[in-house]
Amino acid sequence: METAGPFAALAKRKAEEASGGAAPAADTQAVPAPTDAATTAAVRETSSDTTQVWGVNVNNLDWSYPNIDGTPIDGQEPLIKGMDLKLAPGSCCLLLGANGAGKTTLLKILGGKHMVPKDKVLIHGREAFYDTGLTTSGQLSYIGGNWQRDVAFAGYGVTLAGDFPARQMLDSIPNVDPERKARIIDVLDIDPEWRMHQVSDGQRRRVQLAYGLMIPYSVLLLDEITVDLDVLGRADLMSFLRRECEERNVTIVYATHIFDGLEQFATHVAFVAGGRLRFCEPLDAIDGLKSREPGSLLDTVQVWLRQEAEAKRKERESAGFVKKKVFEYVRNSGWGEGRMASTVSFGPELGQKHVGMKGSSNAVMRN
Numbered sequence: 553m554e555t556a557g558p559f560a561a562l563a564k565r566k567a568e569e570a571s572g573g574a575a576p577a578a579d580t581q582a583v584p585a586p587t588d589a590a591t592t593a594a595v596r597e598t599s600s601d602t603t604q605v606w607g608v609n610v611n612n613l614d615w616s617y618p619n620i621d622g623t624p625i626d627g628q629e630p631l632i633k634g635m636d637l638k639l640a641p642g643s644c645c646l647l648l649g650a651n652g653a654g655k656t657t658l659l660k661i662l663g664g665k666h667m668v669p670k671d672k673v674l675i676h677g678r679e680a681f682y683d684t685g686l687t688t689s690g691q692l693s694y695i696g697g698n699w700q701r702d703v704a705f706a707g708y709g710v711t712l713a714g715d716f717p718a719r720q721m722l723d724s725i726p727n728v729d730p731e732r733k734a735r736i737i738d739v740l741d742i743d744p745e746w747r748m749h750q751v752s753d754g755q756r757r758r759v760q761l762a763y764g765l766m767i768p769y770s771v772l773l774l775d776e777i778t779v780d781l782d783v784l785g786r787a788d789l790m791s792f793l794r795r796e797c798e799e800r801n802v803t804i805v806y807a808t809h810i811f812d813g814l815e816q817f818a819t820h821v822a823f824v825a826g827g828r829l830r831f832c833e834p835l836d837a838i839d840g841l842k843s844r845e846p847g848s849l850l851d852t853v854q855v856w857l858r859q860e861a862e863a864k865r866k867e868r869e870s871a872g873f874v875k876k877k878v879f880e881y882v883r884n885s886g887w888g889e890g891r892m893a894s895t896v897s898f899g900p901e902l903g904q905k906h907v908g909m910k911g912s913s914n915a916v917m918r919n
């Protein structure tokens with residue numbers, strides 16, 4: 553068990569408050585270690601009402617990416633470990649953590665894009681993966697990554713482009729409230745006549761966002777969607793989203809590394825490290841953030857990340873673990889995220905030089 557980390561401070565304060573003891577002085581620069589007890593305490597507080605229908609409800613979830621042939625990897629520790637996350641409708645939660653912490657993976661799980669055991673991930677009480685009506689109705693909306701599509705003979709994940717206007721994309725969504733549509737187009741400052749093969753990255757992002765926001769969802773999952781937006785575009789979008797939480801009781805989970813102006817945006821902060829939820833707390837309960845001063849999020853999260861990195865380094869050192877920088881070139885069998893299909897075949901039988909390799913053209917490096 554780690555001995556230092558961002559969540560223990562919160563847990564300690566809660567424990568002391570609960571026992572009537574004095575709360576420790578606010579000190580965001582000295583963030584102690586995360587512990588399972590800390591995580592559990594944070595969750596227990598928010599989940600005490602069992603009759604509550606949570607906007608987002610993750611119950612003790614363990615999850616891993618499968619092997620390259622789609623099967624579980626023997627003996628591998630789960631990527632997502634003992635995850636409990638409960639957010640009431642109307643919560644606007646920032647999902648924070650280092651690169652590789654598991655934010656995108658968690659968002660995709662919440663978005664029903666990865667299969668999980670039943671009852672482990674519920675959106676408004678409905679199964680995120682099994683209840684496809686959640687996404688087809690638009691009640692659950694996931695916006696993340698670059699806008700891509702799979703094009704036969706061109707490959708997977710081709711940037712969405714084409715000689716058609718943005719209007720055509722937006723008009724293709726059925727049963728849209730015209731007022732909401734006009735408002736979103738206005739907030740995102742979209743010219744409906746933009747040709748989708750001539751737009752800039754930021755303009756394409758705006759159309760992507762408008763597309764994802766058009767149906768009045770009740771849960772919105774956002775994965776670093778403001779990277780390409782200019783400052784004004786980002787600020788307007790953030791106030792639109794905040795109003796969505798306040799006026800329509802929408803639950804938002806937003807993973808980002810860009811913190812400008814988010815102090816006023818969030819109701820909750822969830823911090824993930826190494827696939828574990830270190831805490832999910834109301835922003836107003838976090839020392840260093842409750843002032844909501846501009847820049848406080850960046851300062852505080854930087855401390856958390858440095859302490860996580862340090863704890864990780866110490867853990868590696870104490871385990872005597874030295875990562876070998878040796879790579880072996882392999883080709884996968886065609887399994888790709890969200891699909892089971894072979895692409896173009898490679899292998900000696902086709903005359904390629906990678907003797908002994910068979911399967912698809914989907915080459916990966918493994919160590």
Ligand SMILES: Nc1ncnc2c1ncn2[C@@H]1O[C@H](COP(=O)(O)OP(=O)(O)OP(=O)(O)O)[C@@H](O)[C@H]1O
Binds near residue numbers: 652655
């Ligand atoms: N398709 C995949 N197959 C196997 N492992 C994956 C896959 N996608 C991500 N991972 C691994 O899962 C871990 C978590 O990745 P994830 O993308 O969820 O992190 P993240 O917190 O979103 O990071 P970032 O801030 O860089 O976007 C990483 O160690 C990554 O290598």
